[in-house]
Amino acid sequence: MRYSIFSLARNALTGHKHWKPAWRQPEPKPEYDVVIVGSGHGLATAYYLAKEHGITNVAVLEKSWLGSGNIGRNTTIIRSNYMLPGNNPFYEWSMKLWEGLEQDFNFNAMVSQRGVLNLFHSDPQRDAFARRGNAMRIDGVDAELLDREDVRAMYPFLDFDNARFPIKGGLLQRRGGTVRHDAVAWGYARGADTRGIDIIQNCAVTGINIEKGKVVGVETTRGSIKCKKLGLAVAGNSSEVAAMAGIKLPIESHVLQAFVSEGLKPYIDGVVTFGAGHFYVSQSDKGGLIFGGDLDGYNSYARRGNLPAMEHVIEGGMAMIPALSRVKVLRSWGGIMDMSMDGSPIIDKTHIEGLYLNCGWCYGGFKATPASGWCFAWTIARNEAHKLNAAYRLDRFRRGLMLDEKGQGAQPNLH
Ligand SMILES: Cc1cc2nc3c(=O)[nH]c(=O)nc-3n(C[C@H](O)[C@H](O)[C@H](O)COP(=O)(O)OP(=O)(O)OC[C@H]3O[C@@H](n4cnc5c(N)ncnc54)[C@H](O)[C@@H]3O)c2cc1C
Secondary structure (H helix, E strand, O other), X not given: OOOOHHHHHHHHHOOOOOOOOOOOOOOOOOEEEEEEEOOOXXXXXXXXXXXXXXXXXXXXXXXXXXXXXXXXXXXXXXXOOOOOOOOHHHHHHHHHHHHHHHHHHOOOOOOEOOOXXXXXXXXXXXXXXXXXXXXXXXXXXXXXXXEHHHXXXXXXXXXXXXXXXXXXXXXXXXXXXXXXXXXHHHHHHXXXXXXXXXXXXXXXXXXXXXXXXXXXXXXXXXXXXXXXXXXXXXXXXXXXXXXXXXXXXXXXXXXXXXXEEXXXXXXXXXXXXXXXXXXXXXXXXXXXXXXXXXXXXXXXXXXXXXXXXXXXXXXXXXXXXXXXXXXXXXXXXXXXXXXXXXXXXXXXXXXXXXXXXXXXXXXXXXXXHHHHHHHHHHHHHHOOOOHHHOOOOOOHHHHOOOOOOOOOOOOHHHO
């Protein structure tokens, strides 16, 4: 069923009794051409496998409910303000897919290009931001370097004269913004299901079957499933699941928290990030401020955080917006991040025939969801990387071709 003004009117006139569920609840079949594990980027991958490559005998296996991972736990920010050649075209392709996504999968994902502003607080930081903005513009990505008065005109309530972190300006990407994260999972799920793909919830993969160096299937909590190709997109569980195939990944699992305040009147109409610490904030349509910052700083599989990280994040927020001291935090949650050693993702095939990897998204894989699914589908369908994900090779760590956008070194907690 296509969603349109006509279907809305028709269903309204018949008491909304005839809407079909957005996706089926199929039993797993004994065999598929492709099995994808994980219902975040995995749903986007399945969608593009069907749409772009005509491969529809596909199952997406999810150990919990659909979209229960980081795709439904993030702070919803999208942007393509990257500097390095290996990253910039990939994230810009993602931005272009976001721009047409709702029409493409016929679902309202509340894509809102409200602008992402990164503040800078010193002259060297301005130079670094100018360089990044120039690299973006050379690649055809929008970027504007704002001075202090430009920023003041947009956000007068920021603490411009903080003695320690005075605001000197910002780098603005107007096409950046926010997207309702659950709706992205639901939209891709509906689009994939409509094309015949089976989405199987409450189905954890417990083993990977390999014969003569080739994937032949998976063991799951709902039985064995054979497949010709297997794609893993399991974020914080990547090391655990790859180990089932005997692969040791350069990934650490860390918890990252997000916070939501009580509802306020419209206050912050874009996304603003603090440049002297790690703090980012936007305001949802319901009025809550959505914000986050650094990882908790220890390895964990628990999807909840602790108070020291909360205190650290909120201190950053109050250094940027003193009025936050009067706002109450309503709730917080955590997600398990797949932190790679250079802060960049991996989208690649492995040395095991038919086994493909999508992981290492660190803090920033939500904005990548469309391009990640698109490139992973390409890699699985054609058994080779697209040029957009050519830099995201697993062997880059061995070959010394790290993609360290932040220049922080091989320390996951710094990315
Ligand atoms: C608090 C927080 C804030 C963030 N903010 C942003 C942001 O503002 N912008 C941004 O771009 N990114 C952000 N991110 C990062 C982003 O959310 C992730 O990088 C991205 O969603 C990862 O997508 P994924 O599909 O790899 O993982 P997920 O969405 O986590 O999907 C993986 C799925 O695999 C399933 N799974 C795991 N093991 C198994 C198994 N054995 N069998 C079956 N299924 C399994 C899990 O249940 C999970 O649903 C944030 C993350 C967090 C936690």
